[in-house]
Amino acid sequence: MAWWLRDYGVAAMSRPQGRPAAAAPRSRPCGPRAAFHVAKISNLPKKTKQNGRKFRKNRVYLHIVSTNERFNDKRMKDFLKHVGATVVGLFLFSVVVAGIGIMAVVGMVASASSTRSVASNSVLVLTLDGPLAEQSEGTLRDQLTGDSPQGLREMLAAVRKAKANDDIKGIYIEAGDLDADMAQAEELRGALMDFRKSGKWIVAYGEEYSQLCYYLATTANKIYMNPQGLVDWHGLGGQVTFLRDAYAKIGIKMVPFKCGKYKSATETYTEDRMSEPSRRQTERYLGGWWNAICQAVGRSRGISVDSLNAYADRVVSLEDPKNMVRLKMVDALVYDDEVKPLVNKLLKQEADDDINQLTVADMADVPEPDTTDSDNEVAVYYAYGEIVDEVPTQSLFTSSHLIVGKDVCRDLASLADDDQVKAVVIRINSGGGSSYASEQLWHQIGKLRSKKPVVVSMGGAAASGGYYMACGANYIFAEPGTITGSIGIFGILRDRSELMTRLLGFKYDEVKTNRNATMGSEVKPMTPEQAGYVQAAVDRGYLLFKSRVAQGRRMTMAQVEERAQGHVFLGSDALKLGLVDALGGVDQAVAKAARLARLDDYYTAGYPAPKDFWEQLLDEGSSSTGSVLDGQLRQTLGSLYEPFMLMRAAEGQSWLQARMPLLLRAR
Structure with missing residues (x-):
């Protein structure tokens, strides 16, 4: 069964x-x-x-x-x-x-x-190569390896400490391709010249000197170069990219709304060449930078400005390196292994003796010369980068340097409530950004000023939205080469109607209750009536900006208008126009803030505070990946990289901006 x-x-x-x-x-x-x-x-x-x-x-x-x-x-x-x-x-x-x-x-x-003890007969090594930030921003990997990148703040502190420390006999400059703002270079050069006045020596050596690096290297007693090296001396210049015709090819039209004949930031998107006002002001600040470089180099090397201009015109950097010695640009041609005996001679040591070297990172652990136990703090707050309303979504195109309006306002409010903080220095290096965020920052700086002195130190640029922030302070310092002013705002909207309807074939219909209910759509052109409303909003923003400047700088509206219209000025010119109070850097700003607060003794502290371990851990992956991808994109696109990034950046900006024109660099 x-x-x-x-x-x-x-x-x-x-x-x-x-x-x-x-x-x-x-x-x-x-x-x-x-x-x-x-x-x-x-x-x-x-x-x-x-x-x-x-x-x-x-x-x-x-x-x-x-x-x-x-x-x-x-x-x-x-x-x-x-x-x-x-x-x-x-x-x-x-x-x-x-x-x-x-x-x-x-x-x-x-x-x-x-704290680090300094051995006798030590030398501070300054590496002038690569980008120079306002302050060191070491990542988690940098902290674990002890290899944080250098910032201007740390360099200035290292030079200041080296000057006061009797065991540090001199500075050795490792020259390279330095990428810095003109104002940063001026501030660092001033610190190096002050070091020289103490009777200590500086020696520079490099295989290749960029112009800005050479400008700093001329503070040295002796400048040495590799026998096959060069000093890249050719003058300042640059090219401005215009995107109007590129947009036209893909059916996009950028519609500008601006105030002032010098507010040329929109030209990148709407024109195919520089306007004459824009060209004149660009030539003015480039010429001012170049003249300052030639004057300083000429004094240090005993070369006339006319001769330096002649060297640039004939591209002396491509001539036989021996000519550099004959022209007094460098003192001798030596290989890198021949520099050590020269430095040991200055240290009064044997030629092969080891040299006690200190890096900028090492100097962070060396005590300040005037260490005090005071409870009086002068806070130094660093605000640099584009001004934005809030933190954007992280991507390859997101800058790591941003002035986030909400975050900075919160930080400044905290400093205002901190009884130990007696005065605040705000270091601004920004060409502007969001008009809305700039107004909120101005308001918060005013509240801070009502409780304690506020002094602004301008970096490479404090223009448009950057100047909007600065004008609310008690006192403003700028370097001669700082780019400032650009008082004005603009709006820019995109018209994608041709792209969407003619090129791609999309069709649209609409239903509305009021005449302008669909205003702001990018798939249909604006009517003249709508454009008039937008221009009126821009005009109101411009009037508000000018009123803030008039209030902060104690000027009439007519006086502000003469200095406005988007006009860009060098710091030296801004001083004459009353837009800043004095020429100087962070150290001078700190001293002024202490005087305004009537402090006999004080210490300084930098803000915002560095990210903690867990924040850096979360950021590490995305930042590392972004850096790698950005490098690959640069290599792949080549000369197309800049226009591509300009077009991409325009997509993420708010429509109403307090921003200066694109700034050429002193390289």
């Missing part, structure tokens, strides 16, 4: 001993497959139940399992394996991260609390 247990996929078969088994009756398969796996089950106790059925002793039972069940069992085992591996991996990752975090925190605490 045999039967099929269809509900459970089990067949029980019995036969008398010695008799052949009867064939099982045919039946439909249990499941979608026709193949089965047979397993023997034996020695079951009496009245044992399995799957709800009773089984008798001394019988042979066959368990028939479909391959579907077999596959599902295997899949469940694999799933459990993966879950287990994931849990173990997450646990190990957490342990590693926690370990790294503990080491980083311990390292940072130890670094913050430790």
Whole structure:
């Protein structure tokens, strides 16, 4: 006798001993497959139940399992394996991260609390190569490796400490291709010249000197160059990219709304060449920078300005390097291994003696010369980059340097409420950005000023929105080469109607309750009436900006108008026009803030505070990936990189801007 247990996929078969088994009756398969796996089950106790059925002793039972069940069992085992591996991996990752975090925190605490003793006959090494930020922004990787990048703030502090420390005999400049603002270079050069006045020496060596690096290197007692090196001396210049025709090819038209004949920031998107007012003001600040460089280099090297201009015109950098010595641009041609004996001679050591070297990062642990136990703090707040309303979504195109209106307002409010902070210096390096955020920052600086003195130190640029912020302070410092002014705002809207309707073939219809209900759509041109409303809003913003300047600088509206219309000025010109109060850098601004607060003793502290370990850990992956992708994009696009980035940047900006024109760099 045999039967099929269809509900459970089990067949029980019995036969008398010695008799052949009867064939099982045919039946439909249990499941979608026709193949089965047979397993023997034996020695079951009496009245044992399995799957709800009773089984008798001394019988042979066959368990028939479909391959579907077999596959599902295997899949469940694999799933459990993966879950287990994931849990173990997450646990190990957490342990590693926690370990790294503990080491980083311990390292940072130890670094913050430790002081470095300086060996006698030491030399401070300044590496003038690559981009120079306002302050060091070391990533988590930098902190773990102890290799944080240099910033202007740290360089100035290192030079100041080196001047006061008797064990540091001189500075060694490693020259290269420095990328800095003109104002940053002026401030650093002033610190190096002050170091020289103390009677200590400076030596510079490089295989290649960029113009701005050479400008700084001429503070040295001796300038050495590799026999196959060069000084890249050719004058200042640059090219401005215009995107109007490129937009036209893809059916996009940029519609500008601006105030003032010098407010030329919209020209990049709406014109195919520079307007004459824009050309004149660009030539003025480039000429001012170049004249300042030539004057300083000429005094240091004993070369006339006319000769330096002649060298630039004939591209002396491509001539035989020996000519550099004959023209007094450098003192000697030596290989890098021949510099050590020259430095040892200045240290009065043997030619092969080891030299005690200190980097800018090392100097961070050397105490300030005038360390005080005062409870009076002068806060130095660094605000640099584009002014934006809020933090944008992180992407390859997002700048790491931003003045986020809401964040900075919150920080300034905190400084206003801190009783230990007696005065605040705001270091501004920005060409502007969002008009709305600029107004909010002006308001918050005014509230801060009502409680304690506020002094602004302008960096490479404090123009348009950057000047909007600055004009609310008690006192303003600028470097001669600072770019400032650009008092004015503009609006720019995109008209994609041709792209969407003619080129892509989209069709649109609309339903509305009022005449201008669909105003602002990018798929249809604005009417003259709508354009008039937008221009009126821009005009009101411009009037508000001018009123803020008049209030802060104690001028009439007519006086402000003479200095406005988007006109860009050098810091030296802004001083004559009353837009700034004095020429100088951060150190001068700190001293002035202390005087305004009537402080006899004080210490300084930098803000905003560095990100903690966990914030840096979260940022590390995206920032590293972004840097790699940006480098690959630069390499792939080549000369197309800049216009592509300009077009992409325009997509993320608010329509109403207090922004200066694109600024050429002094390289």
